[in-house]
Amino acid sequence: MSENIKAPKIRAKKGRKKSRLPLIMGASITLIMVIIGLISIFWIPLDVNESDPSIRMLPIGTPGHLFGTDYLGRDVTSMLMTGVRTSVIIGACSAFLALFIGTMFGMLAASVSKLDEPIMRTADIFMAMPGIIFALVLASTIGAGYLTTIFALTSFFTPAFVRVTRASSMRVLAEDYISVARLYGRGKLFITFRHVLPNISSILIVQFTIYFAAGVLSEAGLSFLGVGINRPSVSLGMMLHEAVEQIGITDPLGVWPGLGIVILVIGLNLLGDGLRDYFDPRFSQRAR
Amino acid sequence: MMEDFALKVENLVVSLGDLVAVRGISFVIKKGERWGLVGESGAGKSLTALAIMGLLQDGWDTSGAVWHDGINLLTASDKKLSTRRGRTMSMVFQDPTTALNPVAKVGNQITWILRHHMHVNEKEAIEQSLALLNKMNLPRPESIMDSYPHQLSGGQRQRIMIAMALACYPELIIADEPTTALDVTVQKQVLRLLDTAVTERNCGLLLITHDLPVIAAMCENVAVMYGGRIVETGSIAEVFTNPRHPYTKGLLASQPTLDNIDLEGGTRLTSIRGSVPPLYAMPDGCAFAERCDFATDKCKELPELDDQSQRVACWNPIAITQKGA
Amino acid sequence: MGRFILRRLVFFAITLLITSVLIFALIRAAGGNVAAILLGKNSSAEEILKLSTELGLERPLPVQYFEWMNNFLHGDLGQAFRSKQLASHLIWTQAPVSVPLSLGGLLLAIIIAIPLGTYAAKNFNKPSGAFVALLSQIGIAIPVFWAGLLLSLVFGVHLGLLPTGGWVPWTENWVGSLRSLVLPVFTLGIVMASTLTRYTRTAILDVMNEDFVRTARASGMSRRVALIKVGLRNASLPLVTVLGLLAAEMVGGTVIIEKVYSLPGISRMILDNVTAREVVVVQSTVMVIVIYVMTINLIIDLAYGLLDPRIRVGK
Numbered sequence: 001m002s003e004n005i006k007a008p009k010i011r012a013k014k015g016r017k018k019s020r021l022p023l024i025m026g027a028s029i030t031l032i033m034v035i036i037g038l039i040s041i042f043w044i045p046l047d048v049n050e051s052d053p054s055i056r057m058l059p060i061g062t063p064g065h066l067f068g069t070d071y072l073g074r075d076v077t078s079m080l081m082t083g084v085r086t087s088v089i090i091g092a093c094s095a096f097l098a099l100f101i102g103t104m105f106g107m108l109a110a111s112v113s114k115l116d117e118p119i120m121r122t123a124d125i126f127m128a129m130p131g132i133i134f135a136l137v138l139a140s141t142i143g144a145g146y147l148t149t150i151f152a153l154t155s156f157f158t159p160a161f162v163r164v165t166r167a168s169s170m171r172v173l174a175e176d177y178i179s180v181a182r183l184y185g186r187g188k189l190f191i192t193f194r195h196v197l198p199n200i201s202s203i204l205i206v207q208f209t210i211y212f213a214a215g216v217l218s219e220a221g222l223s224f225l226g227v228g229i230n231r232p233s234v235s236l237g238m239m240l241h242e243a244v245e246q247i248g249i250t251d252p253l254g255v256w257p258g259l260g261i262v263i264l265v266i267g268l269n270l271l272g273d274g275l276r277d278y279f280d281p282r283f284s285q286r287a288r
Numbered sequence: 289m290m291e292d293f294a295l296k297v298e299n300l301v302v303s304l305g306d307l308v309a310v311r312g313i314s315f316v317i318k319k320g321e322r323w324g325l326v327g328e329s330g331a332g333k334s335l336t337a338l339a340i341m342g343l344l345q346d347g348w349d350t351s352g353a354v355w356h357d358g359i360n361l362l363t364a365s366d367k368k369l370s371t372r373r374g375r376t377m378s379m380v381f382q383d384p385t386t387a388l389n390p391v392a393k394v395g396n397q398i399t400w401i402l403r404h405h406m407h408v409n410e411k412e413a414i415e416q417s418l419a420l421l422n423k424m425n426l427p428r429p430e431s432i433m434d435s436y437p438h439q440l441s442g443g444q445r446q447r448i449m450i451a452m453a454l455a456c457y458p459e460l461i462i463a464d465e466p467t468t469a470l471d472v473t474v475q476k477q478v479l480r481l482l483d484t485a486v487t488e489r490n491c492g493l494l495l496i497t498h499d500l501p502v503i504a505a506m507c508e509n510v511a512v513m514y515g516g517r518i519v520e521t522g523s524i525a526e527v528f529t530n531p532r533h534p535y536t537k538g539l540l541a542s543q544p545t546l547d548n549i550d551l552e553g554g555t556r557l558t559s560i561r562g563s564v565p566p567l568y569a570m571p572d573g574c575a576f577a578e579r580c581d582f583a584t585d586k587c588k589e590l591p592e593l594d595d596q597s598q599r600v601a602c603w604n605p606i607a608i609t610q611k612g613a
Numbered sequence: 614m615g616r617f618i619l620r621r622l623v624f625f626a627i628t629l630l631i632t633s634v635l636i637f638a639l640i641r642a643a644g645g646n647v648a649a650i651l652l653g654k655n656s657s658a659e660e661i662l663k664l665s666t667e668l669g670l671e672r673p674l675p676v677q678y679f680e681w682m683n684n685f686l687h688g689d690l691g692q693a694f695r696s697k698q699l700a701s702h703l704i705w706t707q708a709p710v711s712v713p714l715s716l717g718g719l720l721l722a723i724i725i726a727i728p729l730g731t732y733a734a735k736n737f738n739k740p741s742g743a744f745v746a747l748l749s750q751i752g753i754a755i756p757v758f759w760a761g762l763l764l765s766l767v768f769g770v771h772l773g774l775l776p777t778g779g780w781v782p783w784t785e786n787w788v789g790s791l792r793s794l795v796l797p798v799f800t801l802g803i804v805m806a807s808t809l810t811r812y813t814r815t816a817i818l819d820v821m822n823e824d825f826v827r828t829a830r831a832s833g834m835s836r837r838v839a840l841i842k843v844g845l846r847n848a849s850l851p852l853v854t855v856l857g858l859l860a861a862e863m864v865g866g867t868v869i870i871e872k873v874y875s876l877p878g879i880s881r882m883i884l885d886n887v888t889a890r891e892v893v894v895v896q897s898t899v900m901v902i903v904i905y906v907m908t909i910n911l912i913i914d915l916a917y918g919l920l921d922p923r924i925r926v927g928k
Binding site: 121124129131137140213217265270 | 628631635751755758759858862864872886887888890903906
């Protein structure tokens with residue numbers, strides 16, 4: 001070994017940073033779908049419920065009916081746009097409500113030890129209840145529709161948010177600076193909203209996108225069964241339901257709504273993964 | 289011809305992307321020799337150990353060479369490495385609560401090593417394991433063999449870790465903060481066990497710790513790491529009585545001893561001002577310059593280890609006084 | 614372990630009790646007058662009152678609940694208002710379709726997902742691993758019913774290999790029954806496998822970063838041996854929990870798949886009764902399904918206890 005050790009050349013190599021591609025792709029896809037939904041509120045080519053027997057089952061690419069027409073001569077383009085809107089609204093609303101309620105109860109369980117056990121056991125019970133069955137029961141009693149679907153999905157998703165919020169709040173509450181804040185005389189409420197909430201918000205945002213996607217899928221499933229969204233509203237799952245009921249599985253119209261759901265859900269999942277990597281690069285380095 | 293060293297590290301660099309954590313270190317551990325590696329957390333001690341064992345997480349790159357048992361560990365295949373890990377070189381980790389497989393019985397974890405490396409049969413493996421546990425002063429080794437890790441205390445688990453490390457008479461043991469996670473009373477016992485075992489087996493020891501008295505008690509030589517480099521190295525007697533690098537001096541001065549605690553006037557414990565520069569902001573010159581009282585313009589250039597017996601990498605080393613500090 | 618089993622059983626019983634109250638409350642309280650629901654919109658107040666008295670609906674709700682529970686525990690699940698068919702009879706005749714479908718799907722998902730997820734984790738920094746991860750990502754995004762439609766389009770309509778729907782009773786021709794179940798089980802299996810593959814991959818990647826895997830490798834296990842001997846065994850713990858969640862998803866998937874393939878299963882029966890607003894039948898059938906899901910969960914919980922020495926052996 002040479003006596004005088006030379007310092008090796010240390011040159012900054014190009015960093016092996018995790019690519020931002022999923023985040024960008026996911027955000028773009030989600031944004032495009034949201035914009036399509038937004039546009040459909042103000043403008044769609046034709047009324048989604050206006051049938052015209054003389055133009056039934058027009059093929060894709062027909063002038064004036066970009067995606068063709070269905071078995072009653074209704075414009076598929078308009079139905080697709082409205083359906084995307086329904087998916088986005090129901091997915092976002094149920095995920096947001098679950099986020100809101102779940103975060104409240106989760107933080108309550110984490111900071112008030114007396115309420116911990118009751119809240120968590122209740123969450124366990126709700127979690128064991130199959131969501132679709134729950135939605136079916138609701139549909140049989142208060143009737144199917146927008147609000148029923150959102151209500152059913154929210155009750156189905158909330159326990160997951162309760163669990164995640166509680167677990168991550170506990171982790172924050174175990175940190176030393178929380179003990180310092182307590183010694184300093186800070187109240188529970190102050191600590192919860194000034195320290196815990198900001199620290200778990202990134203986890204919650206990721207969780208929100210995951211359940212947004214789950215909401216889109218569940219709504220589609222319910223509407224496909226005929227107990228979700230019904231006419232005069234339109235949803236992608238309902239379009240598939242109509243196509244299969246009226247024409248059968250060979251109906252070429254079955255392709256588009258399904259593809260719409262897949263694209264939206266992939267977009268949301270990519271967004272969720274991308275955000276997770278963005279918020280927690282250490283985690284992404286080791287696992288993803 | 290057999291090599292006379294247990295480990296030879298040449299210009300080891302460990303990096304993650306453009307972050308360079310270990311910036312070219314070299315040292316040789318002869319068989320039966322005990323080396324201490326000290327430094328603050330973030331100095332690159334543990335990464336050095338993991339790089340030697342070939343257990344860095346995915347994404348970390350290495351360069352330089354680490355010679356052991358006739359091969360360069362940095363370039364050897366996982367298969368080649370796995371015939372040496374646990375056999376000719378082994379490692380004791382810091383946290384015994386997470387270092388043992390929670391779903392396997394302790395006995396199976398020890399006998400696996402013996403059967404895998406020494407090719408002994410089940411019965412012999414159990415006998416040898418029991419003997420090992422006995423050596424580790426573990427009471428009722430039979431029941432310990434039959435336990436799961438969660439049923440044992442931290443001290444017991446760390447003794448098991450040491451037993452596993454010693455099982456196949458390795459040439460080299462790397463112990464990374466082996467007692468940091470243990471109670472003070474248990475620390476002594478565990479260190480004594482390690483000490484006896486290393487002496488008996490004449491194997492090389494690389495002891496990593498930030499606890500200077502432990503190094504002083506256990507090792508013959510010491511290397512002080514700062515900012516991913518070795519800044520001073522030599523025998524314990526030399527370095528601890530006459531630190532030449534300002535950082536080593538600061539490190540020794542910030543160690544509480546009975547001498548520097550003045551009960552009436554409060555403690556005279558000093559600390560080094562500032563903190564270790566983060567990896568992404570490591571200066572080109574001496575990494576310690578910003579915190580150093582003796583820093584000059586020259587320190588913007590990188591100092592190399594000099595050629596004396598007590599080697600130091602510093603432009604303005606502290607002169608050696610004959611009488612000690 | 615004994616205490617663990619006992620605790621689980623107590624929790625199982627309490628959960629069922631609370632769920633039954635929940636179902637009852639939801640249907641009776643949220644739904645309003647059952648008689649009015651049964652008779653439909655065009656019924657007169659007189660008719661509704663008459664039916665209410667007949668069904669004992671004017672009594673206090675707790676009394677009705679206990680009567681329902683009492684009957685339920687004695688095997689009387691009520692009967693349909695219009696067809697007069699017994700709910701228990703309906704369930705009994707549909708179970709041979711739904712149970713093989715749901716359990717078969719779950720089993721297939723496990724068989725596909727565990728090796729695939731392990732492979733993806735082992736090769737997470739290689740293109741092949743990324744490809745598997747991508748496949749599962751896409752699979753998660755595909756709605757169950759659409760997967761069913763596409764599969765029956767390809768294998769049923771275009772290739773003509775398997776029936777796209779319909780059912781032959783087991784007693785009549787069991788080969789025919791099996792053939793009818795192939796596509797549905799396959800659909801349910803691959804959709805659930807997508808989710809499970811992803812979880813398997815994550816669970817194994819997490820475990821492989823644990824200290825004890827490092828110890829195992831430090832004592833001479835190669836990457837591959839450590840993955841199989843230490844990684845898989847430890848990763849199975851979080852995966853068992855995931856399986857419990859999948860059991861609920863499985864029932865939802867079964868409902869939809871039975872619809873896609875026109876199978877006369879238990880979930881189809883609920884759907885028909887929901888549409889026909891047969892409240893009593895729905896109430897009892899839902900309870901049966903919840904018991905089914907929770908029993909699967911209980912079994913999974915006990916399996917978890919068996920796998921984890923920290924629970925099995927205790928302190």
